[in-house]
Amino acid sequence: MAQPELQDLLEAGVHFGHQTRRWNPKMRRFIFAERSGIYIIDLQKTLRQILEAQDLVRSVVLKGEGVLFVCTKKQLKLILQAEAQRSGAYYVTERWLGGTLTNFQTIKKQIKRLKELEQGTAEGEFENYTKKEQLLFDRERVKLEKYLSGIKNMGRLPGALFVVDSKKERIAVAEANKLGIPVVAIVDTNADPDLITVPIPGNDDAIRAVSLIAAAISDVIGEARRQMPLREAAEEGEGVTYSTETGVEVEAGGDKKKKPARRKRRPKPEAIAARLKTEETPTPAESSSGGEG
Numbered sequence: 001m002a003q004p005e006l007q008d009l010l011e012a013g014v015h016f017g018h019q020t021r022r023w024n025p026k027m028r029r030f031i032f033a034e035r036s037g038i039y040i041i042d043l044q045k046t047l048r049q050i051l052e053a054q055d056l057v058r059s060v061v062l063k064g065e066g067v068l069f070v071c072t073k074k075q076l077k078l079i080l081q082a083e084a085q086r087s088g089a090y091y092v093t094e095r096w097l098g099g100t101l102t103n104f105q106t107i108k109k110q111i112k113r114l115k116e117l118e119q120g121t122a123e124g125e126f127e128n129y130t131k132k133e134q135l136l137f138d139r140e141r142v143k144l145e146k147y148l149s150g151i152k153n154m155g156r157l158p159g160a161l162f163v164v165d166s167k168k169e170r171i172a173v174a175e176a177n178k179l180g181i182p183v184v185a186i187v188d189t190n191a192d193p194d195l196i197t198v199p200i201p202g203n204d205d206a207i208r209a210v211s212l213i214a215a216a217i218s219d220v221i222g223e224a225r226r227q228m229p230l231r232e233a234a235e236e237g238e239g240v241t242y243s244t245e246t247g248v249e250v251e252a253g254g255d256k257k258k259k260p261a262r263r264k265r266r267p268k269p270e271a272i273a274a275r276l277k278t279e280e281t282p283t284p285a286e287s288s289s290g291g292e293g
Contacts, residue, residue, distance in 0.1 A: 017189035061224035065159025
């Protein structure tokens, strides 16, 4: 994994912020100086934040959870999509659909519909429909593919978000914060870093700057994914398997520990008969009232 150096960040233009009149005072701690009406970002702090973001993403991937890349800027979305595909992460590069995280059950229904349309098209199931119906199916498939192709295989909520321009993607950041999902984001001098779990101060408009930081995050995801099979194998060697049929625990060394099997409660015919008999037998008060009548 090639770790970005200070010189790499400088050549990519990561240190260029926005104009001084378009700044957020909360970004003061990441600003180095002001030159010609533009804020200069402290690249030493950017490097430190990149390392912290990599640690967070690595821990998320090693737990078996996914990372979602979010960037809807026209000049940057292809770069982010390529990095997400390279590392096996999910991505959203078109318009962020409101409720993608907070209303994920509805999004899953749309993903299921997309897969049905793709399967029907591949297997020729729509050939018996009229041309107009086939056209409508195709339009629906293209529309769903446009917005959901990057999260088509996301069966559950992601473990973390990587966002380019947290101010533009404020809805995605708000949804992640509401659900307690950690957010790693490239934050320019006009954004609020307090909304981000690990803010990476840097230029969120330059192609080279975003490409460099996204590649650093993508490399960590790929490295952690390669470590996962080794970790799973080690955990399997230490684990204990329990059989519900035999009630036996099998340890890594092959020794067996017998545990009592779970008993099932069965109805006793004698108890049922006795209870019915008591219900049918009249009480003394009832028999006396019957004699008076």
